[in-house]
Amino acid sequence: MTTPVTDLLNRAHELGADRRNTNYAGGNASAKGLAPDPVSGKDVELMWVKGSGGDLGTLTEAGLAVLRLDRLRSLVDVYPGEEREDEMVAAFDYCLHGKGGAAPSIDTAMHGLLDATHVDHLHPDSGIALATAVDGEELTGKIFGGRVGWVPWRRPGFQLGLDIAEIKRANPDMIGVILGGHGITAWGETSEQCQANSLEIIRTAERYLAEHGKADPFGAELPGYGALSPDERKARAARLFPVLRGLVSTDVRQVGHFTDSPQVLDFLAHAEHPRLAALGTSCPDHFLRTKVAPLVVDLPGTAPIEDVIARLADLHAAYRKDYAAYYERHATPDSPPMRGADPAIVLVPGVGMFSFGRDPQTARVAGEFYVNAINVMRGAESVSRYSPIPESEKFRIEYWELEEAKLRRMPKPKPLATRIALVTGGGSGIGKAIAQRLAAEGASVVVADVNAESASTVAEEIGGVSVSVNVTDEEAVAEAVRAACLAYGGLDLVVNNAGLSVSKPLVDTSLEDWDRQHDVMARGSFLVSREAAKVMVAQRMGGDIVYIASKNAVFAGPNNIAYSAAKADQAHQVRLLAAELGEHGIRVNGVNPDGVVRGSGIFASGWGAQRAAVYGVPEEKLGEFYAQRTLLKREVLPEHVANAVFVLTTNELSHTTGLLVPVDAGVAAAFLR
16 A cells, blocks of 8 residues: 555655656655644644755655645745745744654745645756756747746745746646746646656657757867877876866865766867856756856867866966855855855866765765756757856855755764775775774775775775775886776875785795785885875875884894885885975874784784794684783784774874884884884
8 A cells, every 4th residue: 555655755766766857866756645643643734745955766754854734834824025035944844743854945835835746846957958048938838838837047945836836726737847947846646647747848858859959059079179088088087186186175175076978078079168168057956066167178188288287277276266256246244154266067178077075975966967067058059048047046045044054064074084095905904994994984995905806895895996906016006096086086095004924934034935025015015105195296285194014113023034124114114205295295104013813814814823833822822922912911903003094194193294103002122212
């Protein structure tokens, strides 16, 4: 047996699963029905509507706001008028049923005031194309013949709900409306009818654009602006991304997402892209994430990469100046302070789009929304002329107090939010624990390991990305760093953890034993640090390089010449690089653990048995043996090393570099001198 809620969720999931119908997290849907009042036990008429935030495709019952319709509709009698309509949002809280569910969104009135059991409000590219066409009202009448109405642009809110309700009342045969500059709203008495009406509007608009649109809506092709080859795009993007990220983090540090989709590359290859990009996006969901307009590189894709990099600084400075002027043009004494003048979208002809945000998902979604905007521009230009809402209206929404309130409600960022980390040897043991801790503290983590499967498993667990890399291979290391840049926009935090060990007396230690351990730990750390430093210097945002060395770097133990010498090399790299990279704001520190037995890939691969033999204890007792020789009598575990890495990379130790932190439970012979 279905209920209004199950009908609503099923419809939302089907509509939201197809991005032709609405963008990620865009739009909302509702259903009305009867349910018992928890106090009186009598049935009351309720509305379930998608609350603020969330996505239709993954909507759950917990994401619905639940309101009493009698109280919601009574707000019409106390509505103080358009000038004070924002006050009505707070009034929604007094209409909640029971605990009310999710926070009601600004579109609640649109759903509640409409005399229809089921309502959809969506942001389809095809619908917004008509909504942003300069003659959108005429096109709507021509295409739909009276089945769909037109609502001139109005900022979302109570008055818009009243306007749509009046259109439906006066036109009972209409199935929905096109909202000027914004999207569509459709309705029905059953969930199936509402969904069918939504799809009729969307698919009819799609067919009209396909059948009547001109083939070259973005104008003629520009020589030199066409898409570069995939390999060239990837190489250029990896070079440009850290530079761009440093620039767009002038006010607030951000992470990035790269897109070289056909829609983006085609847009940038044609003559009208500068004009259209300057007009900006129109749908509020779009420009709230993409900002009022993107930064567009005004050089062809074939230009030398050094010229593009040099040009970026001037373009960024001009963008910031223009954005500040936009703010000054429209700000009032009551406007919130300017949040930042850096772009959220950067377009590079021949290469693609770089989008930025406070975390990887926000950056990715910003890029997706700009692709939506490109599709909208294409549709509008193909049958008319693209005419987004006025700049003043964009400002009213971007600096809307209701949007500001949303920002204030957001949880405090985690300590490593917006930090991009690369952890070598991250597929197991200490590296895995470090990757897990950094991700838990908000970092975007690239898990690097010679074992691709283990790296992938850890990355999937923590929501990061993985790369397979042998740290002794110079090109493989460079490619791993490029992969980190392409994944998130750059690199802030590197942990040199990859290692191995073979325990033998001096006379039994082969040249192969020596070379193998020095190649992985001394050479590998050098290669990773060198490539990471190139990125950090280009970003101009500082950074952290952390070496997982060992107490053996300073403690002279038996039968361990190759491993201990390699660890001593790593420990001195810490001091050398701290002295060299400090002028760039890059801190270099290290951790000296004692033997980490449990959870260690090195100990599991034979090192544990070798060391146990040296000390004359059973292998399963090795951890206890190590603990008993310490001052604290405690065993060192992978998470203890991860704790030290976290502390070294937070702002709490912002003035510390060149330090080696013992994590050995107290080994007096390994005290630093």
